[in-house]
Amino acid sequence: MQGIIKQLLITAMAASLLFAAAINPLSTANAQAISQAQIEQFKKLPRSQQEMLARQYGFDLSMLEGGASNKASDTAGQEYPEIMEARDKNNQQREQTTPDDLEKQFDVSDKSLQPFGYKLFAGKPTTFAPVSHAPVPSNYTVGSGDTVSIQLYGKESQDYEFTVDRQGRITIPELGPIQVAGLSFSDVQALIKNEVANRMIGMQAAVSMGKLRSIQIYVMGEAYQPGTYTVSSLTTMMQALIVSGGVSDIASLRNIQLKRDGNTLTTLDLYDFLIKGDPSGDRLLQQGDIVFIPPRGDMVRVYGEVLRPAIYELRNERSLKEVIQLAGGTKAGAYTDSIRIKRIDGSKRITQTVDLDAANAIQLRNGDEVEISAVSDEMNQSIMLVGAVARPGYYEWREGIRINNIIKNVSSGLLGIADLGYGIVVRERNLRRDIDIYQFDVAAAVSGQTQDNIELLPRDQVVIFSRYENASDEKLLLSDWILNESEKERKERQELLREYRKKYYRELAGVEEKDEEEGTFGESEVASKLQGLFSSSDTDEGDEIEEYALYSRNNLLEPILAKLRNQFSYDRELPIVSVTGEVRYPGIYPLARNASEMDLISAAGGFKESAYLDRAEVTRSSIVDGQTQTDYVTVNLRESLAGREQVQLKGRDSLHVFQIPEWQNTVEVTLKGEVRFPGTYTVRRGETLSALVERAGGFTDYAFPQGAIFTREELKTLEKERMRVLAQQLQQEIATNAITGSENNTRSYNETRQLLTDLMNVEPVGRLIIDLPQIISGDVSDDIELKDGDRLVIPNRRNTVNIIGEVQMASSYVYDGSLNAHDYIRRAGGIRKKADEERIFIVKSNGSIEMLGNGGWFGLGNDKRLEPGDTIVVPLDTQYKDGLTVWSQATQIVYQIGVALAALAAI
Numbered sequence: 001m002q003g004i005i006k007q008l009l010i011t012a013m014a015a016s017l018l019f020a021a022a023i024n025p026l027s028t029a030n031a032q033a034i035s036q037a038q039i040e041q042f043k044k045l046p047r048s049q050q051e052m053l054a055r056q057y058g059f060d061l062s063m064l065e066g067g068a069s070n071k072a073s074d075t076a077g078q079e080y081p082e083i084m085e086a087r088d089k090n091n092q093q094r095e096q097t098t099p100d101d102l103e104k105q106f107d108v109s110d111k112s113l114q115p116f117g118y119k120l121f122a123g124k125p126t127t128f129a130p131v132s133h134a135p136v137p138s139n140y141t142v143g144s145g146d147t148v149s150i151q152l153y154g155k156e157s158q159d160y161e162f163t164v165d166r167q168g169r170i171t172i173p174e175l176g177p178i179q180v181a182g183l184s185f186s187d188v189q190a191l192i193k194n195e196v197a198n199r200m201i202g203m204q205a206a207v208s209m210g211k212l213r214s215i216q217i218y219v220m221g222e223a224y225q226p227g228t229y230t231v232s233s234l235t236t237m238m239q240a241l242i243v244s245g246g247v248s249d250i251a252s253l254r255n256i257q258l259k260r261d262g263n264t265l266t267t268l269d270l271y272d273f274l275i276k277g278d279p280s281g282d283r284l285l286q287q288g289d290i291v292f293i294p295p296r297g298d299m300v301r302v303y304g305e306v307l308r309p310a311i312y313e314l315r316n317e318r319s320l321k322e323v324i325q326l327a328g329g330t331k332a333g334a335y336t337d338s339i340r341i342k343r344i345d346g347s348k349r350i351t352q353t354v355d356l357d358a359a360n361a362i363q364l365r366n367g368d369e370v371e372i373s374a375v376s377d378e379m380n381q382s383i384m385l386v387g388a389v390a391r392p393g394y395y396e397w398r399e400g401i402r403i404n405n406i407i408k409n410v411s412s413g414l415l416g417i418a419d420l421g422y423g424i425v426v427r428e429r430n431l432r433r434d435i436d437i438y439q440f441d442v443a444a445a446v447s448g449q450t451q452d453n454i455e456l457l458p459r460d461q462v463v464i465f466s467r468y469e470n471a472s473d474e475k476l477l478l479s480d481w482i483l484n485e486s487e488k489e490r491k492e493r494q495e496l497l498r499e500y501r502k503k504y505y506r507e508l509a510g511v512e513e514k515d516e517e518e519g520t521f522g523e524s525e526v527a528s529k530l531q532g533l534f535s536s537s538d539t540d541e542g543d544e545i546e547e548y549a550l551y552s553r554n555n556l557l558e559p560i561l562a563k564l565r566n567q568f569s570y571d572r573e574l575p576i577v578s579v580t581g582e583v584r585y586p587g588i589y590p591l592a593r594n595a596s597e598m599d600l601i602s603a604a605g606g607f608k609e610s611a612y613l614d615r616a617e618v619t620r621s622s623i624v625d626g627q628t629q630t631d632y633v634t635v636n637l638r639e640s641l642a643g644r645e646q647v648q649l650k651g652r653d654s655l656h657v658f659q660i661p662e663w664q665n666t667v668e669v670t671l672k673g674e675v676r677f678p679g680t681y682t683v684r685r686g687e688t689l690s691a692l693v694e695r696a697g698g699f700t701d702y703a704f705p706q707g708a709i710f711t712r713e714e715l716k717t718l719e720k721e722r723m724r725v726l727a728q729q730l731q732q733e734i735a736t737n738a739i740t741g742s743e744n745n746t747r748s749y750n751e752t753r754q755l756l757t758d759l760m761n762v763e764p765v766g767r768l769i770i771d772l773p774q775i776i777s778g779d780v781s782d783d784i785e786l787k788d789g790d791r792l793v794i795p796n797r798r799n800t801v802n803i804i805g806e807v808q809m810a811s812s813y814v815y816d817g818s819l820n821a822h823d824y825i826r827r828a829g830g831i832r833k834k835a836d837e838e839r840i841f842i843v844k845s846n847g848s849i850e851m852l853g854n855g856g857w858f859g860l861g862n863d864k865r866l867e868p869g870d871t872i873v874v875p876l877d878t879q880y881k882d883g884l885t886v887w888s889q890a891t892q893i894v895y896q897i898g899v900a901l902a903a904l905a906a907i
Helices: 002-023 028-033 036-043 047-057 067-075 099-103 185-199 237-243 270-276 320-326 356-361 442-446 471-484 487-509 513-518 525-535 553-566 597-603 637-641 689-695 713-740 749-760 772-776 821-827 883-905
Strands: 083-086 123-127 147-154 158-163 169-172 176-179 203-209 214-221 227-232 256-260 263-268 290-293 299-304 310-313 339-345 348-354 369-372 382-387 393-396 418-428 435-440 461-466 576-581 587-590 611-624 627-635 654-659 666-673 679-684 709-711 791-794 800-805 811-814 841-843 849-851 871-874
Touching (some): 147 185, 158 169, 176 185, 185 203, 214 237, 227 237, 299 320, 320 356, 382 487, 418 597, 435 442, 435 553, 435 597, 461 553, 487 553, 553 576, 553 587, 576 597, 597 637, 597 654, 666 689, 689 772, 709 713, 713 749, 800 821
Parallel strands (some): 382 461, 800 871
Antiparallel strands (some): 083 123, 147 158, 214 227, 256 290, 299 310, 339 348, 339 369, 382 393, 418 435, 576 587, 611 654, 666 679, 709 791, 841 849
């Protein structure tokens, strides 16, 4: 029983010490007084006794189970390394130089580069405890305060733990004192083993280090927190740097000095550790050592196409090649033929350009900048294939290569949307990169026909077009291809198309890609297109091409045409032609070398079926004696198709293909609703509406011909144009009023413009008001000649009258022939105060409008013009004013009149 009580008292003492260590983790005395065996002994107690002791001594039991115990062991140096936190610049002991101050040494636009290696010290330690259970190196010098563990075994076993006293000795029973201080750990092991083997018969010894002594060191100079530190005797120079929070912003990483007894023993170059992983320069510290960090030396800045762009401190490296090696060497895409070195020479900045082969001979100075640019993105000795092909991209050029060496098969090499009748080769013809266009028949080229299978040159571009112009037309055909194409392939295809278009605009604008990204363009149309292309990186190709098919003629020819216009000179014709009329894709096209009118028609997608082949016309403009002269060349396309007659085209020629006379002899008209045979009818030109209704079998028994709705496409276009003109006039009037202040407008100018925009977005109806019953009755004067796109809708029978607008209850009522408009308005509860009584009107069932006269409300009593399907509209009085406003204005007028009369009477 007494043994148990004694054990509990020992455990309670251990718990008390453990609590003290928990609340004061920096107390080394407490940390040393508690052994791991005592903690383990406490954990073996029943839970109830643990909780009792915890309550008695006032500590949290969870400290033994979770994070707090770890924290205690951290402090005691048992298991865990230091914990880092961000530096607090406001609490630095002295003002530090910031990276921005360092950047002022350099004339650079990119301020993102930082001095190399300083990120290693981006934080400061909240605690530091070297791992005590780490292996002790054999060259470790044993000193006073160290603990040596000795295990004797043989004829008997004994364990000892001795602390080296101040005289540097340990005293082993049966052997006496042994001097160990100043010896290396390996020498101590050998000494004790020999003494035991020689003096203790049948015994051997195993020697290891126990707890290590603490030493006091100094970290001075450009440390983050210079001062005196008590650390483990296993601490090295680099660990001392971490203890002090690292180095300041102006510290040298290449000349950290270890001073002992007034002498500099060694210097530590952290670049060896950071770049090469070589820690051989690190040294163990001894009592009283000084780690001194001087200010940094010469600095150079290396950026661009290097593996590790940064600002580097120089030591022994002076040549350009050595500095580039500090930065990890050059990337694969580095342009090493022209390395730029920027430096300050006296009172001016200069630039030197050198080749990498001469890098050994170039000596760098403090403040120099080394810029290594990337090689050009231009692909040489290659051919670009772009458009409606299965595998677009760059292909290797080799002597004698032709189109069918790149596109080997129509089915596997081209997309299903490809136009097999028209393709072009874009070729640079001089150093100014002026281009010529060569046209070929795609199907003929792939099949190997010599005339179309063009031999290719380096930097040629082979362009294959889609046979569709609008995106909606090719959508269904593209769906299978898109589903089978990976996201990566799709992005590569879109990026290639973007690169193809940007290439020409970049040349036209005369800017580099860096300028394009920064938006430094002029105000030209070309520059605007460039800006649009670069700002639409999140879209497929920008808003300007979304309505067109991806590989339409518009998208692929637009940059080429812009390039051709830009390279125009007076000694050469502008190589651009146009085609209009009955071709599939009329428009402007580049003039191919030796092209005829049939080549231009192939470029335009071929003839429409309405084309008139017996006669076409080429309009040719030329400049004679400084004046423009226009000639007309008649072409027989039938002869051209047979190959018997060809017209060689010239720049700025315009070909017009006529339509077959009377081609549109029939039109299509749609009938819907209550006719016996609704549908779309093909009618002859000149046929009337009454004849068409008769062809459709007349009306059904439920038809309401009085409410027929007749719409016409050309009326929609006319209404749209009128609305546009009206909106422009209103916008001009509003802008004028806003400037002159002639009207009090509570809405802002932008709000008004939004209203006008909404007005323009209203879809026109295009309705033509007709009296269908009169037409059907045989009145020739009211009959209508039908046009293409006309539409007639016959509603079913109606027997209601509607009333809307400023009435108490807008609704519909069953038609009663005995009631007039006044009766229906009274049924709706009468009109409201804001109603305009003088402008009430009726919308008839056929869409016509009838005013009810100027008699006001009481003039409606004898009106008998209402019919089934009519709508009574009571409009809002926009000039309405309430009684208080009227009396206020009237009083003001009377007052002013009175003042005027009083003034007259006083004269």
